Amino acid sequence: MKKILLFVLLIVGYNAFAQDGSVSEKSVKGSKVTVCSLEKVQKKETMPLSRLVESCSLVRLQTLSEALFKQWFTTITDKYIGVRQQGNGPYLLFDRSGKFLCSIGSVGKGPGQYAIALYDDFIDEKNNIIYLAPFMGDKILVYNTSGKLLKNIEVPQRLNKPKIFLSNGLLTVVHMAFNGDKAMAFQFDANGKVVKQLAPQANLLVNNFNGEVFNTRNTPAFDFMHTSSDTLYHFNVQRNRIEPVFTMSVRADDKPFRQYIELPHHFITNVRGKGLIITDKDKKTSSYVELVNDYFGNLPIPISVITFRNGWFVYNVETSDLSAKIEEHLEGSKVTEKDRQTLKKLLSTLKEEDNNVVFIGKLKI
Numbered sequence: 001m002k003k004i005l006l007f008v009l010l011i012v013g014y015n016a017f018a019q020d021g022s023v024s025e026k027s028v029k030g031s032k033v034t035v036c037s038l039e040k041v042q043k044k045e046t047m048p049l050s051r052l053v054e055s056c057s058l059v060r061l062q063t064l065s066e067a068l069f070k071q072w073f074t075t076i077t078d079k080y081i082g083v084r085q086q087g088n089g090p091y092l093l094f095d096r097s098g099k100f101l102c103s104i105g106s107v108g109k110g111p112g113q114y115a116i117a118l119y120d121d122f123i124d125e126k127n128n129i130i131y132l133a134p135f136m137g138d139k140i141l142v143y144n145t146s147g148k149l150l151k152n153i154e155v156p157q158r159l160n161k162p163k164i165f166l167s168n169g170l171l172t173v174v175h176m177a178f179n180g181d182k183a184m185a186f187q188f189d190a191n192g193k194v195v196k197q198l199a200p201q202a203n204l205l206v207n208n209f210n211g212e213v214f215n216t217r218n219t220p221a222f223d224f225m226h227t228s229s230d231t232l233y234h235f236n237v238q239r240n241r242i243e244p245v246f247t248m249s250v251r252a253d254d255k256p257f258r259q260y261i262e263l264p265h266h267f268i269t270n271v272r273g274k275g276l277i278i279t280d281k282d283k284k285t286s287s288y289v290e291l292v293n294d295y296f297g298n299l300p301i302p303i304s305v306i307t308f309r310n311g312w313f314v315y316n317v318e319t320s321d322l323s324a325k326i327e328e329h330l331e332g333s334k335v336t337e338k339d340r341q342t343l344k345k346l347l348s349t350l351k352e353e354d355n356n357v358v359f360i361g362k363l364k365i
Contacts, residue, residue, distance in 0.1 A: 053361030112149035
């Protein structure tokens with residue numbers, strides 16, 4: 001009897017420790033929503049990148065005048081590295097060794113051009129096709145991986161800051177719907193024909209471009225966050241509906257900006273002015289986290305929606321910026337001798353005139 005009682009106490013104690021009270025669940029219109037309470041997050045930890053990814057490699061992008069850029073959103077697949085440039089530069093495509101392949105499209109008004117900067121991209125490497133979504137417009141542009149324009153997918157209304165997702169041959173587009181728009185989501189078949197559309201939710205309607213739509217596509221779901229809402233959503237492609245999945249509750253008198261990222265086993269919340277919080281989906285716990293790259297000398301990693309995308313960890317950085325970060329880190333007193341040697345070796349290979357380097361790691365499923 002004493003052994004049974006001790007066992008029960010150990011299980012109860014373990015569950016109390018595992019579930020720290022910061023995470024709960026609620027049902028919203030039939031959808032299960034995970035809720036992290038900001039005020040209840042107390043734990044702080046340093047998390048090694050290896051807890052989230054299978055491995056991490058460093059790719060040096062080829063240094064050519066036409067391949068130089070300012071780092072921005074980067075899409076990784078098994079075969080390709082695609083870079084959306086800041087401003088009005090063309091989309092750049094590299095292979096996974098870092099070799100520059102081609103520029104795809106450009107800003108302009110001619111065939112294969114987009115009238116304004118790009119807002120999203122999707123690489124279908126199985127079919128060697130790239131979909132590009134301009135910041136604003138009435139079409140999605142479709143190219144092959146040689147840079148040739150294949151077709152335009154015409155949209156029956158103007159898209160504002162669209163995000164795109166390809167699944168089972170259907171291209172789904174979610175955008176920032178303005179008051180008066182008939183739809184905030186469209187689904188297209190392989191021929192570019194609209195097969196479904198979804199009217200806007202009232203809480204996601206806006207009057208201007210001041211907000212943003214974020215997505216990361218790190219799970220099989222089409223996730224997105226709209227800055228007019230405090231919730232991370234999934235667009236359910238099969239049921240053609242928007243479903244809430246995660247939010248962070250805050251005090252009524254303190255509502256900091258929150259940016260959500262979904263990983264296979266975690267939610268990440270970047271809380272402006274407070275830090276980075278990782279919520280474990282399985283353990284139902286949350287903690288403030290500093291993420292470090294233990295594959296490369298435990299160098300601290302900046303985290304945003306740019307860093308985890310399409311099932312990959314990706315840190316695209318200019319060599320001069322990386323050199324500065326390494327030198328700053330080496331000045332710290334907590335750097336081990338092993339890490340110091342690793343970082344010094346990396347530092348010695350970085351040349352300011354070289355193109356960017358990209359740290360890449362496949363997320364654990």
